[in-house]
Amino acid sequence: MQSLGALLSLMLFDSSAVMRESDSNVSQNSSSSGKGPFNQDLVFPDDAYAAVLWILFWAAIHSVMLRGVIVPLSYRLIGLPSHLLKSAKISNDQTCSSQTLPATPESSARSRKKSNSQPLNSKALGVASPTNDNDYAAQIKQIEKDRAKLQLAMWKCLSYCITVSMGVYTLAQDTWWSQPELYFKGYPHLTTSTMKIYYNIGFGNYAYQLYTLFHEPRQSDFWAMFTHHICTLVVMGVSYFTSFTRIGTVILLLHDFADPIMEFAKCWLYCKNQRMADVFFGLFAATFLITRNYIFPFHVISACIPYGVYEDGERMPRGYAQYFWICVSCLCLLQVLNLNWGYLICKMVYRTVTAGKVGEDIRDADVE
Structure with a gap:
């Protein structure tokens, strides 16, 4: 019953008690570098239960929003001509x-x-x-296809807006995020209740997306997206258990920041508002290239090697450096995927400039 009460408090964002308890352990955590790699703020099995509950939360909210809001709204936005x-x-x-x-x-x-x-x-x-029923049926089929795409884009836009908002709120609690050298200074760091909630929201979202990926129209980058979700979940899990939560929150926010803009641009495109689609696609392209292809490799990955060590030169966490290299390997793989998507985005930008308008998602070209 005590575990259930703690989980309900976490789900309802009533984190004041956890915050007070965590704050009282700051000095203990900052001097616990010799106590192994595990997060001193980890509460087992409560944190594991919370992660599962957040996966179920995303599934439930998706079902409710789809039936109650998204599907009816898609029929209003995309009606019969x-x-x-x-x-x-x-x-x-x-x-x-x-x-x-x-x-x-x-x-x-x-x-x-x-x-x-x-x-x-x-x-x-x-x-x-x-x-001459074929022409009519073809037009109806295209309308239904656009509605399905709109419904998926609306849901993803909503889910990413939630995660990005929570990420911005989490990082706004302090100023260390703007200085890469502080991502590891004073390791292991305090995992605040806000960080825990953000990790649970992000982990639940990506775990649920990994499941729904097999039930969505398959795009040409299906396996790239599958690899991306697996790497993200590994980085989140390992960084949480080894107290690399500072850099973990930055990585999660950087990889989510451009996504709601992309989905919003798709919504305008499927609703046949070309001007707004062009505007938001341009904003998405700039945001993606800055966050994933500039900040992520040159301010996050590049900070891991020189700063992820103790004063005596030993790799963090002490005695368990394999966890550090697992995370770095996943980050490098994520960057390879980001470069691939950056190339596709630049290709779409070129097509948009030459055609005068943004077209369909280039990843739809090879749908199975």
Whole structure:
């Protein structure tokens, strides 16, 4: 019962008690470099339960938002064009007429001749397929495809907005994040309750995304995205257990910061607002290249080797340097993926400049 109460407090962001307890252990943590690699603020098994609960939280909020908000809103934002509505109305009128009037050879011939001049959706309207039904069905299929893409983009935009907002709030509590040399100074560091909540939110989000990745339309970078999620989860788990939480929070925020902008640009694109799609795609491209292809390699990864050591030159954590190298290896792999996506973004920027507008996501080109 005590563990359940602690988890409920964590889920409800009622962290004042945990904060007071953590603050009282600052001096103990700052002098515990010889006590092994494990986070002195780790509460087991409560933290493990919290991680599982946050995965279930993301699944639950996704289901609720999808049914209650996202799907209905997608139908309002992407409705049937006027010419398709007119075709549907004519089809309904023809169906009613055929049900109320007696069928004669003359009326049947006139009905067939009139129906052949109008595009109908036989599956949706329950009438016989006319000869030109293919165009109508193709347009309906494209609309349904755009709605599905819009729903996915809206959900991802919402989830990333939540994680980014929590990340900004977490880093705003102190000033060490702006100085890479402070990421390791005084290691091991205090893991505040705010950091714990941010780690749980981020870990739950990426774990749930890893699951949903197999249920979404498969894009050409499926395995790259799969590798990205696995590496992110490994870095988060290892950095939390080994008290590398300062650099861990920075890494998580840098990798999430551009994503809500990208999903927001997609929403405008699927809603056929080209101008807003162009604006937000340009903002996303600049943000991605700055955060992932400049700050991440030159201010985060580059800080690990020179600063991730004790004063006597031994690699952190003392006696367990393998954990450090696991994290660094994952960071380097993440950067390779970032360079690949940066190349695709530059390719899309080039296409946008030459075509005068942003097009479909370039990763959709090889959808299976």
